[in-house]
Amino acid sequence: MATPLLGQRVKRKEDPRLIQGRGHYVDDIQLPGMLHMAFTRSLHAHARIGSIRVAAAKAAPGVVAVYTGQDIQGQLGWVPCAAGIEGLKVPRHSCLAIDKVCYVGEPVAAVVAASGYAARDAADLIEVDYEPLPAVVNPEKALAKESPVIHEELGDNVAFVAKLAGGDCASLEADKTLKVIKARFINQRLAPVSMETRGVVANYSPGEDLLTVWSSTQVPHILKTQLAIMNSLDEARCRVIAPEVGGGFGSKLNVYGEEGMACLASRRLGRPVKWIEGRRENLQATIHGRDQINELEVYVRPDGKVVGLKCSIIADLGAYHQLLTPAIPTLTALMILGCYNIPNVFVQTTGVFTNKMATDAYRGAGRPEATYIIERVMDLVAHELNMDPVDVRMKNFPSPDDFPLALPTGVTYDTANYQRSLKKVLKAAGYSRLRKEQERLRKKGKYLGIGLSTYVEICAMGPSSRMPAGGWEFGEVRIDPTGKVTVLSGTSPHGQGEETSFAQIVADGLGIPYDDVTVYHGDTFQVPMGIGTFGSRTTAVGGTAIYQAMGRLKKKMARIAAHQLGVKPGELVFRDRRIETEDGQKSIGFAEVVAEAIFAKQLPPGIDPGLHEHSVFEPSNYTFPFGAHVAVVEVDGETGEIRLRNYYAVDDCGRVLNPMLVDGQIHGGVAQAVGQALWEELVYDENGQLITGSLMDYAVPKAHQFCWFETQNTETRTPVNPLGVKGVGEAGTIGATPAVVNAVVDALKPFGVRHIDMPLKPEKIWRILKQGVRN
Amino acid sequence: MKIKVKVNGAWREDEVEPRLLLVHYLRDVAGLTGTHIGCETSICGACTVLVNGEAVKSCTLFAVQADGAEILTIEGLAPDGQLHPLQQGFWEEHGLQCGFCTPGMILASYQLLKRNPHPSPEEIRQGLEGNLCRCTGYQHIVKAVEWAAARMSS
Structure with a gap:
């Protein structure tokens, strides 16, 4: 029997054309x-x-x-x-x-x-x-009464104010047993740079x-x-x-x-x-990403249990709204509690117009900001209470038995085991050994930093009730007279590799060779309806639509086969190009059933000719992939340069259909996240001129700036879709940025550093090393 | 101006504007669209081709400067349909996602392996510092080049 393809490292269908320069991008069209x-x-x-x-x-x-x-x-x-x-x-x-x-x-x-x-x-x-x-480029200045107003007809520069409240933050203020930690983070503006x-x-x-x-x-x-x-x-x-x-990365x-x-x-x-x-x-x-100012108040018990979080988000929207501009920072509010069941939350998000390009969805889209906030907060709690950051996180994780878990932010997390991924990454990194090494090096005047991030993301976007243009997805499977299979998807992958993973789903399900399946997407005349590829939804939502369409097709084929074989359709399985009873005693070729279905000579009564089914999958909830990352950095005491020495990631994106593709998504996402932490920043001067206007000025990371990423997975399947997949396209970008910043702050702890805003460029670090900090 | 160049093994002559960039000559005149344009400032390397065996960024060379030269583009790397070990390596090791940087990345790697047939991972990373990839985080690209290096030297 053929080995199942799902879960295997299957090479990509996309690659032969791309490695020969034979793909056709828009500029190649004449x-x-x-x-x-x-x-x-x-x-x-x-x-x-x-x-x-x-x-x-x-x-x-x-x-x-x-x-x-x-x-x-x-x-x-x-x-x-x-x-x-x-x-x-x-x-x-x-x-x-x-x-x-x-x-x-x-x-x-x-x-x-x-x-x-x-x-x-x-x-x-x-x-x-x-x-x-007069131009206004700083969103806090844009909120001032004396600021120039960008759109006079709108009165001021406030595009919206949204409030999200759960529990009762006000009651915490009177509780004198709680420690209050305040912080201000700037999440800088980035360019997607596809x-x-x-x-x-x-x-x-x-x-x-x-x-x-x-x-x-x-x-x-x-x-x-x-x-x-x-x-x-x-x-x-x-x-x-x-x-x-x-x-694309959202752009x-x-x-x-x-x-x-x-x-x-x-x-x-x-x-x-x-x-x-x-x-x-x-x-x-082209749209920019991030660009938020976050002011925080965190209420903590002396034992490290966080009981309340208040946050003001000032989101710099730029001059106009693009398709989803104002929606992005609201996702930050939605995910601000991360993987911690903090009972009281209040977030006020203020969207502000400035004289800059619009911000919108850049890989992660509002959730990297949320993860950055809560993961920096966890490290601040550890810092203030002199606890290990691991212990603070373990203290605040919900138990794996608590899922599905309704949070005061209004979202319900599907499944998770945060303890397991954290333990696994600590083992991979050799955490306690690293801490000892750090101690040794500090005594020699060398600064090693160890940073954690335990993240959860909101993916598989999403239920239509929560999505502006609907959140379903369309899939179609048809079998051609020769027995070869055509798959259509309303998603629009652009590098993620779903021509491959969709073909794996269908080849496995129909018991036919992978090479017999061809996947198409991206043409509205070919695919009647669709939403697209973003929000780590393509496999979880789009793949499920295909899986369901295939299920309908199998039902029909089983009825035809059963009619021929004299058995009940439910007794039949699809394997090795045959449709047969489990014991193989009654068996008919896949191609024979296809021919019967299409040429329609002896169809059972009530069955229409043809093998052509579609499905529209409407998810009942988002999915919530999660993971735990450890970054290890070295600080160059002379230049202030940060070297990423090791990176360990344990990600849980639900069921893994193709580990090679999952690794690729994690690597790329981590690289972009490290880029934000250390190098990338779109800079406008006070007159609104873009200073970082070419790739000579905007620092897209290069190969030699990264260490080897050590990646592993845990698999906690979701009940939200029958495949059990959660999504992985944004995990690295969402999880990794705070791990790196936490590592650098950890390295500089002997200098009294509590927080440094990104990007952690050498000059910033050098100043701290030479002049100390003022916080 | 008239130029004569050997592209992927075949000589051709064309009348070109003096300011025509080599990358536009290859794409628009010679019809070889496998060479891509990613930045126009010689940073990203998507337009990398080999001119007389040297990897160059064709977005910062005029077509007239290539007069008389032999040019290899991605389309010429597998002339008999048999994938070059680098192409195979990128496929085997998932060295690409969107594929836009890939032709330039493969040709830069081609020069790298010619100069250093047994590079360490660090040497591969240094050798590809003129080529940007936004999708892969580079790790699988390093593995792809290692894959090819092992096959090419055996």
Whole structure:
């Protein structure tokens, strides 16, 4: 009997084309008569637009059209925001700025020309008269009465205030037996930096009245609906294709003005229009991530039990809302208790407009911030009470028997065993040995730091009741006359490898070879409905839809086989290309049943011809993967440089379908998280100029900056879906940042360090080593 | 200007603008879209190709500077359809996720192994410092290069 594929290290179906340079990303698409688009972008963070002189651009060689905000007003819908928050202020967000610009890099005009070079040349000939206005880039200053108001029509810079309360924090203030720990953390602004920037090709065919759009997107179906609305087309007249997508990390879970503009230009010109984002544009005008200020009050019993947590979140939203901008910090509030059952919680989240690019979902999307808060808090508790950080965590973990566990934040964690993953990672790291080594080294004036993070994340997004555009997913399985299988998914993987894991699910379930299964996704004409890939949902929600569709197909095939074999359908199993009774006495070939189902010569009564089933899976809850990480760092006493010496991770993403893919997700996520802790930061100056505007300034980590990641798993399956999988796409990014920061703070304990804000650059550390701290 | 270059074993002549970047020549004129553009500032290495056997970032070289040169792109690494050990290694060891950096990463590794057929993991990491990957955390890339090194020297 063939070995089951699920749980095995199966090589990826995606790779043969990619390792030979034969995948097709958006920029690889060439269409006859295709034109190229380039944008003129704002040089100012905040300014009124006077006249825009476009004559020179229009006269430039190869130029076909030039558009300004005035030209498109009323012709193209606003850039959409789907976040539903009570009382949310939503500024109008035009695809091209109309009378005012609100951040550096905001599109002001678009040029369409015969080549990319000609379009870029002409875009640079456009002269815009700006009347600069005072800019506000610091969200706390933006809240002040005297601050410039970015959207005058909205009154002030507060986009929303959301409160989340559970238990009774007020009663804790009177309890004098409790220790109150205060802290202020800054979670800096980051750039997602997918290696492929954004890009779009829009091709409107007037004869067919059909708009076909290739976009580097994580959400083709959502994009289709939104582009249809923006362009006043029926959705039937709009097809979106996500071709090969070179990474997204949340930045392509969006609908951008440039996508709208490419569609408008193609509709007006009747020719295909391509726009490929440059890296400088990508850093300026693709969504950013994080950017919160967190003020905390933590109530702790003398034994280390945390009984209350109050947090004010000031979330810097940037100048406009992109698709989910205001929703992201609300996820921080939702997950702020981490893996601790703290009975009293109060979080006030204030979303603030500033003269910067919008923030939105960047890998983890609000949950890395939550984990950072609570995991730094646990270390502060240990610091204040002079306890081991391990003991503080063990003290505050719920018991594995407490699950499902309803938290005062309103979420219910499905399953977990936090003690088990922490114990496992401590063993892997040799924790007590490390502590002894640390002591020895300290005596020699060398600084080794050991940092923990025990995290839980909210994944498999999610129940439709909690998701703006629904949280279900679509899956379809059909068997072709030759017996080969086609699988369709409404998700849109872009590197995660679900062409492989979905094929594993189906090959195992049908008892057929892996090579007989082909998985498609990303084309709205091929896949009738879908939500997309984000929030670690693709396998848990999308894979389950496929699993269910396959279940329906198997039921039908079993009925046909049973009719042929003279047994009951329930007695049959699918294995080794046969459908047979458990003992193998009655058996029929898979291909024979397929032929019977499709050629329909002797179908049992009541069975329609064909093998073609779909399913839409609606999850009853999120899933809550968790894990425990240990980072070991060395501080260079001369330069302040931090060296990540060891990294140990034990992650529990529920059932593991393909350990190779799970490792890959963890490694990549940890790398991004370490990047935030140590190096990455988007910096705007006080006038709102982006200082880190190229990859020469924005520090995407390189290979030699990492140590070997030692990864292991525990498996705690979820009852939320029949596969038992929880999701793993964001785990590393969510879990690892506080482990590294806790390690550095731990290393610098002899200097009286209690907290350092990220990124922990050498100059910051060097100052502490040379000058001490003032906290 | 007219240039003559040998791309993946075949000579070709083309009329190009003097300012045309080599990467745009390869992608748009020669139709070899396996070479990608990731940053335009010579940092990310997605556009890495071999020019006369040396790994170069084709986004910061003009096509005219390559006149007379032999160029190897990812499409030319497996001319007979048999995967190069580096390609096979990236597949075996899960050295890629989205695949966008992969052609450049493979060609940079090709030069690395030519210069140092038995690199240590540290040497591989140092050797690939001109190539960025945002997906993998690099560990599986290191293993992929080790996989290829072992096969190529045996």
